[in-house]
Amino acid sequence: TASKGWSMHVPSEVTGEIGKAVSLPCTFTHPHQTYDKTLTAIWRVKEPYNGTVVFKCVAxxxxxxxxxxxxxxxxxxxxxxxxxxxxxxxxxxxxxxxxSKYFCRVEFSGDVHDKYESRMGIRLQLIDNSTAPTSLSR
Structure with missing residues (x-):
């Protein structure tokens, strides 16, 4: 999905293990040659645009x-x-x-149109390996 030079790339699904860490990949393109003003990165869950924000940082x-x-x-x-x-x-x-489903969003300060969010969420599947048998020997 692209809109005037914007696009976002996320996997449709990521599997994580209970108690461990997982990374949710999200990359984007934007129409600016360079951009050095304030930038905000946002991650939300459940639904795009009005789901709960679980992470936000500002540079x-x-x-x-x-x-x-x-x-x-x-x-x-x-x-x-x-x-x-x-x-x-x-x-x-x-x-x-x-x-849950995770949605990434980026906002550039200034122009109101300079924000973009993935409509395609990343579904985080969880597995629990701590309950699995450690050896497969019969």
Missing amino acids: HSSSSLCKTAVGSKNRYQLLGNPRQNDLSLQIHNLTWNDS
């Missing part, structure tokens, strides 16, 4: 890191660099509650 200039504004710091971590069009998120210590 004020091209040199500054994306400072977390929403999201528990020890659980959600931005893996990608939004300046390099990468919003990938890592979730630590997965629990069954994390099972």
